[in-house]
Amino acid sequence: MSQTVFDTAEYDRRIARTKARMEEEGLDAAVVSDPANMNYLTGYDGWSFYVHQAVILTPDRDEPVWVGRQMDATGARATTRLTEESIRPYSDDHVQSPRDLHPMDFFADVLRDLGVDDGRIGLEMDAYYFTAKSYTRIRDNLPEAEFEDITLLVNWVRIKKSDAELKYMQQAARISENAMQAGLDAIGEGIPEYEAAEAIYSALIDGTDEYGGDYPAIVPLMPSGDYTGTPHLTWTDRPFENGDPVIIELSGCRHRYHSPLARTTFVGDPPEEIAETAEIVVEGMEAALDAAEPGVTAERVEKAWRDTIAKHGVEKKDRIGYSMGLGYPPDWGEHTASLRPGDETVLEENMTFHTIPGLWFDDFGVELSETFRITSTGAEPLADFPRRLFTA
Amino acid sequence: MSQTVFDTAEYDRRIARTKARMEEEGLDAAVVSDPANMNYLTGYDGWSFYVHQAVILTPDRDEPVWVGRQMDATGARATTRLTEESIRPYSDDHVQSPRDLHPMDFFADVLRDLGVDDGRIGLEMDAYYFTAKSYTRIRDNLPEAEFEDITLLVNWVRIKKSDAELKYMQQAARISENAMQAGLDAIGEGIPEYEAAEAIYSALIDGTDEYGGDYPAIVPLMPSGDYTGTPHLTWTDRPFENGDPVIIELSGCRHRYHSPLARTTFVGDPPEEIAETAEIVVEGMEAALDAAEPGVTAERVEKAWRDTIAKHGVEKKDRIGYSMGLGYPPDWGEHTASLRPGDETVLEENMTFHTIPGLWFDDFGVELSETFRITSTGAEPLADFPRRLFTA
Structure with missing residues (x-):
């Protein structure tokens, strides 16, 4: 039921160019939360950017990992060609939770599962919707990681149009x-x-x-x-x-x-x-x-x-x-x-x-x-x- | 030319209730960047939330201080009743600057000018448009300040409608x-x-x-x-x-x-x-x-x-x-x-x-x-x- 609007080769080229930039920066992971950049790399589309979401790229995986709210995982299946193991939804009790539970706790688990929790992780520090709390929370969850600001990294990849x-x-x-x-x-x-x-x-x-x-x-x-x-x-x-x-x-x-x-x-x-x-x-x-x-x-x-x-x-x-x-x-x-x-x-x-x-x-x-x-x-x-x- | 949609008494009540909450939290300043909260406290309205902006409340000032982009100051004059000394615009070279210049550098100057640079400053850490970089930048600019997360402080003030x-x-x-x-x-x-x-x-x-x-x-x-x-x-x-x-x-x-x-x-x-x-x-x-x-x-x-x-x-x-x-x-x-x-x-x-x-x-x-x-x-x-x- 995928509604992706570009062919697979186009997404592959975008991912390859982004990974080349990641390699230049010596990154073990890139957490891409700008909705336009998420769309660019996977096709993901939906009015869901009012909750925390991102796609995560690592050098060794062919496709990015989508992380978002449970009810938007169906949207990820509908608008991307990601395989099921690359769609990682967090449960709804993370959303605007009165308890001490934040979506970035789940993001930290995913980064651990990808084996990069002691690596060099890029964050779009000045991108819309990547809040101050997102940063402090992911940092506190992953004390062994090193963080780098990758605001605009994907944006620069986007500058020449196909x-x-x-x-x-x-x-x-x-x-x-x-x-x-x-x-x-x-x-x-x-x-x-x-x-x-x-x-x-x-x-x-x-x-x-x-x-x-x-x-x-x-x-x-x-x-x-x-x-x-x-x-x-x-x-x-x-x-x-x-x-x-x-x-x-x-x-x-x-x-x-x-x-x-x-x-x-x-x-x-x-x-x-x-x-x-x-x-x-x-x-x-x-x-x-x-x-x-x-x-x-x-x-x-x-x-x-x-x-x-x-x-x-x-x-x-x-x-x-x-x-x-x-x-x-x-x-x-x-x-x-x-x-x-x-x-x-x-x-x-x-x-x-x-x-x-x-x-x-x-x-x-x-x-x-x-x-x-x-x-x-x-x-x-x-x-x-x-x-x-x-x-x- | 003000187009405010509520009378002054209504804004005064909102500000008073917010200040009461600030006092409970022992705050010397509240940096309110959620566009809905900015509007609630001042009437400010405009499609300008794609750049960094906020209103700042301090206990001793009757009215909040609006901080935003130069070209939006006219919008602040049009949609609020703030006096001219409470409208503090930053110059356009802060916007998406390739140089090492960020709007939060200007915010830090304003907080210094308000005499709260060594005080307890509330930030809406998990609000839309208050990015990770906004936080690290304001923190690095004000080493004497203490920061507190005030996400939802104004939102809770908003819960009962007039x-x-x-x-x-x-x-x-x-x-x-x-x-x-x-x-x-x-x-x-x-x-x-x-x-x-x-x-x-x-x-x-x-x-x-x-x-x-x-x-x-x-x-x-x-x-x-x-x-x-x-x-x-x-x-x-x-x-x-x-x-x-x-x-x-x-x-x-x-x-x-x-x-x-x-x-x-x-x-x-x-x-x-x-x-x-x-x-x-x-x-x-x-x-x-x-x-x-x-x-x-x-x-x-x-x-x-x-x-x-x-x-x-x-x-x-x-x-x-x-x-x-x-x-x-x-x-x-x-x-x-x-x-x-x-x-x-x-x-x-x-x-x-x-x-x-x-x-x-x-x-x-x-x-x-x-x-x-x-x-x-x-x-x-x-x-x-x-x-x-x-x-x-």
């Missing part, structure tokens, strides 16, 4: 185009923000004629009016007003792969100042896309944007993008390469970035984004959506 | 009713799962004629067919088939307050066995609701369910519910009192629980849930939705 991954990101881009259009169509004077959010969400899940969409790792964000400089507020009952700039940032999602897209619209006739700002943002974005190609550094892409807006008298030094793809709430970013000053990551074919430059002034902001793939010679945006200021 | 909170939970219940009806209407033979998900999501955000809905802390879940025993799988492109049982679990959300609701439907004519199981589940649920009243223990409610199903020859000892209300992804549960054997929490008026008992067999499951409030004399379900097996 053709199969790119197919899902392309599908996500189709969904993003539909959802952006739905949002632009819905926004208007007097329409409450939540109605626009509903139109966008509906399109995100309806997908296309051929396939549906998954839930995105971040909800659609629509900062508007005085709040365009407040990027992470979510929608309210407030009606859009004539004179509101509205930034829409959203992402279609397909098998957990994203292709984010942002555009700005204006309720009513945009003042000259906003229209001009939008033109600068478009010009800067296109300069950034032109600069991106294999062999150049991530910071070089940001510089192309910065140099372009400087020609218009705007001085701004910012992070304008980041590597992304597979993701779960709260984020679709991979937390590895950033398009920002100082990031010397050399771009390679099939890396994928979301670039979201924007310009904010005292009372309004304009933002525009593209998700793009590095091709053999340049950069290819995944979505095909006009780059301009819209009006509502 | 009238204002109950109003939002009631509004969430209206949304849940609409969304459940939309889901039941959408499901049918040949309909892909994502179309039902779309109908539910659309209703969740459309809300009612009077107000819209927020994003719920958990996406709608619809385990179906062979997967009814796999509660945390999310929707796919698979069409529902004649003979599929489908469990719908969802929650309306209003100002981050939830009122979850679950029902089971059957595509086609349900076999006698499923219809009978559904009747047992309904009878057990009603026994549990009848048992709930001020003065009885949480475990007593579970026992009422268990004794009822035992009369029908079903033996099952489970956690059938939990305290809930305010929440952010990945969970709407409060992680405090559970309706399960061994939980001796004494129920009090205006506690709120989601009870979700179910019976699973080899090839199907039936589940039914209610969110209820403890009244002065009993239990009152928030939603008004028929308790039976539905057919599609």
Whole structure:
């Protein structure tokens, strides 16, 4: 009954690359708890990251070991090709237990059973859902072990996408185009923000004629009016007003792969100042896309944007993008390469970035984004959506 | 421009109760990083929990100090009534920094500035988003401090709801009713799962004629067919088939307050066995609701369910519910009192629980849930939705 979305060879390649990195770090085990990394290595998928879970890799085992809650073991059987001996569920009395019992006690048992309790164990110390208590508990349980921080180890393995991954990101881009259009169509004077959010969400899940969409790792964000400089507020009952700039940032999602897209619209006739700002943002974005190609550094892409807006008298030094793809709430970013000053990551074919430059002034902001793939010679945006200021 | 959803007196009461608990624990500071607890104490709301953030309480300051990312400070000004000196943003170079710079370095500075760097500091060690690295980093920065685990300290303060909170939970219940009806209407033979998900999501955000809905802390879940025993799988492109049982679990959300609701439907004519199981589940649920009243223990409610199903020859000892209300992804549960054997929490008026008992067999499951409030004399379900097996 497996629903894995990639073939076995793809997972094998991912595991081999991760093990090569583990060997470089001299690790006897890697406890991978970031849900996106768990999915990447095994296919495991489910809304179960609100309890402690991880997959554990050891050099001598071909497949990872999944450790999670009893009621999610069936989900592991359904979404991975792991054999039964690699699915190790803990009983429900470990969950939010008033007694002194923690899932990491069970994890320690598994690590002991794998023979690595006196080894060098990698932990994703700064990954979502790997709590402080997870660390102190596993440490106290395994006094002979040595622990190393492997935050981002798997994330860096994820940076170049396979053709199969790119197919899902392309599908996500189709969904993003539909959802952006739905949002632009819905926004208007007097329409409450939540109605626009509903139109966008509906399109995100309806997908296309051929396939549906998954839930995105971040909800659609629509900062508007005085709040365009407040990027992470979510929608309210407030009606859009004539004179509101509205930034829409959203992402279609397909098998957990994203292709984010942002555009700005204006309720009513945009003042000259906003229209001009939008033109600068478009010009800067296109300069950034032109600069991106294999062999150049991530910071070089940001510089192309910065140099372009400087020609218009705007001085701004910012992070304008980041590597992304597979993701779960709260984020679709991979937390590895950033398009920002100082990031010397050399771009390679099939890396994928979301670039979201924007310009904010005292009372309004304009933002525009593209998700793009590095091709053999340049950069290819995944979505095909006009780059301009819209009006509502 | 504050959008706070409760009056100042309500936040003052919450802070006073939290400080009383801090005093009992002998704390000089509490670093509260669970986004629901941050919201509870200040009103702070935003999709910013993908970066490190917290509010810090100290006994001598009237208001908490918000610490978060620079670009979210405007969100703190918009959604809280904190004065400017209580909003302490860290610069963007702390975010996913390739250099050795971490947001907790800034947190340590704030704690030093508050004069508690050699004090007894409470940390929510097992809360979402407070990572292992957050702990080791703050510990290494403040060698004179003593740290105490205060996971659930604020959560327990949240267990009894105010009238204002109950109003939002009631509004969430209206949304849940609409969304459940939309889901039941959408499901049918040949309909892909994502179309039902779309109908539910659309209703969740459309809300009612009077107000819209927020994003719920958990996406709608619809385990179906062979997967009814796999509660945390999310929707796919698979069409529902004649003979599929489908469990719908969802929650309306209003100002981050939830009122979850679950029902089971059957595509086609349900076999006698499923219809009978559904009747047992309904009878057990009603026994549990009848048992709930001020003065009885949480475990007593579970026992009422268990004794009822035992009369029908079903033996099952489970956690059938939990305290809930305010929440952010990945969970709407409060992680405090559970309706399960061994939980001796004494129920009090205006506690709120989601009870979700179910019976699973080899090839199907039936589940039914209610969110209820403890009244002065009993239990009152928030939603008004028929308790039976539905057919599609």
